[in-house]
Amino acid sequence: MASGPLRELERTNLDLERLKAQFRAMVAIRAFEELALRAAAEGLVKGAIHPSIGQEAVAVGVCLELRPADYLLSTHRGHGHTLAKGADPFAMMAELMGRAGGTSNGKGGSMHIADFKVGMLGANGVVAANIGIAAGAAHAIRLLGEDRIVCCIFGDGAINRGPFLEGLNWAAVYRLPVLFVCEDNGFAATTRTRALTAGPGPLARARALGVDGQAVDGNDVLAVSEATRALSAEVRTGGGPRFLHAKTYRLSGHTHADPAAYRPAAEVEEHRRRCPIARARELLAGAGLDPAAIEALERAARAPIERAYEAARAAPWPEPALAWSDVQDTGAERPAAAPAEVPA
Ligand SMILES: Cc1ncc(C[n+]2csc(CCOP(=O)(O)OP(=O)(O)O)c2C)c(N)n1
Structure with a gap:
């Protein structure tokens, strides 16, 4: 192994490659959501879109550190x-538009995207419900003796629901392989979460249940990935569950239909300046990348997303005959229930 300045250079190069990959992934997510919002405005989306614009460093910092076999909730x-776990942008965009080729063949929509091929067990429209599923998936991993971990991402509003207590408690008692990630954007839908949350915050609550962890600036993609690497290594080597609290800010409305008028424009502007993509762009420039090279990275990240959007728009509707496939209750005939006994 090299030593001295050469070793330092190798380390810097390695970090630069990582940062480029993170930057591309964040730009791709931003592009996906901007196009999803456009599709919603065009009347192409079935159901609601909840954009995460401004929060991309959490998705990328966490999910790029996971392995393909790991599960994500x-x-x-x-x-x-x-997207950061590796799902196909076309299948996701087609899902938003209810088209054939969507991740659930158009039946789930934005809040129910699942892609088992990349370990993505599901988005979830029920706040905090994914925490219980994560504990269950991790228990299954334990029982089956598999080499993977579960990563469960939820919002700061979710820590005020019962499944948070139940899921963390279960995972701690059984020392299950789960990385819990609280993606704290400061709001529970349109209400400031601090107005609804008792005590000193998510990490303290996790620690009270015996789940240790770290708090990071969730707009700093390098900090998020470093913390995830450290915590997931502990989870992977049998240390039991860990907790990451990532503080970020949602620049867009709660849904595509929310103009977010409940917060001052100056507050949004201040957070826009510390947007994770802008910060990563500055870091790349600081590392010596010239503006043209950075622009080329952005173009390369956006192009496949733009193609996915066009392809989803052009995709056919699902075959009506498939309406009852892949759903829990297929509507198939069942054996008749025994008639209730009627007393004479
Ligand atoms: C059990 C449940 N209660 C209420 C809602 C309505 N709801 C949708 S999003 C949301 C806010 C959740 O806040 P948080 O977990 O912080 O996520 P964020 O929307 O801020 O990303 C609420 C209350 C829901 N989907 N599920």
């Missing part, structure tokens, strides 16, 4: 997490 605001 996400929220109603899950496009970024799912």
Whole structure:
């Protein structure tokens, strides 16, 4: 191994490659959500879109550190997490538009994207419900003796629901392989979460249940990935569950239909300046990349997303005959129930 300045250079190069990959992934997520919002405005989207614009460093910093075999559980605001775990942007965009070729053949929509091929077990429209599923998936991993971990991402509003207590408690008692990630954008839908949350915050609550972890600036993609690497290594080597609290800010409305008038424009502007993509762009420039090279990275990240959007728009509707496939209750005939006994 090299030593001295050469070793330092190797380390810097390695970090630069990582940062470029993170930057591309964040730009791709931003492009996906901007196009998803356009599609919603065009009337092409079935159901609601919950954009995560401004929160991309959490998705990328966490999910790029996971392995393909690891499981991911996400929220109603899950496009970024799912893309960063490796899901196909066309299948996701087609899902939003209810088209054939969507991740669930158009039946699920934005809040129910799942892609088992990349370990993505599901977004979830029920706040905090993914925490219980994560504990269950991790228990299955334990029982089957598999070499993978579960990553469960939820919002700061979710820590005020019962499944947070139940899921973390279960995972701690059984020392299950789960990385819990609280993606704290400061709001629970349109309400400031601090107005609804008792005590000193998510990490303290996790620690009270015996789940240790770290708090990071969730707009700093390098900090998020470093913390994830450290925590997931502990989870992977049998240390039990860990908790990451990532503080970020949602620049867009709660949904595509929310103009977010409940917060001052100056507050949004301030957060826009510390947007994770802008910060990563500055880091790349600081590392010596010239503007043209950075622009080329951005173009390369956006192009496949733009193609996915066009392809989804042009995709056919699902075959009506498939309406009852892949759903829990197929509507198939069942054996008749025994008639209730009627007393004479
Ligand atoms: C069990 C449940 N209660 C209420 C809602 C309505 N709802 C949708 S999003 C949301 C806010 C959740 O806040 P948070 O977990 O912080 O996620 P964010 O929307 O801020 O990303 C609420 C209350 C829901 N989907 N599920």
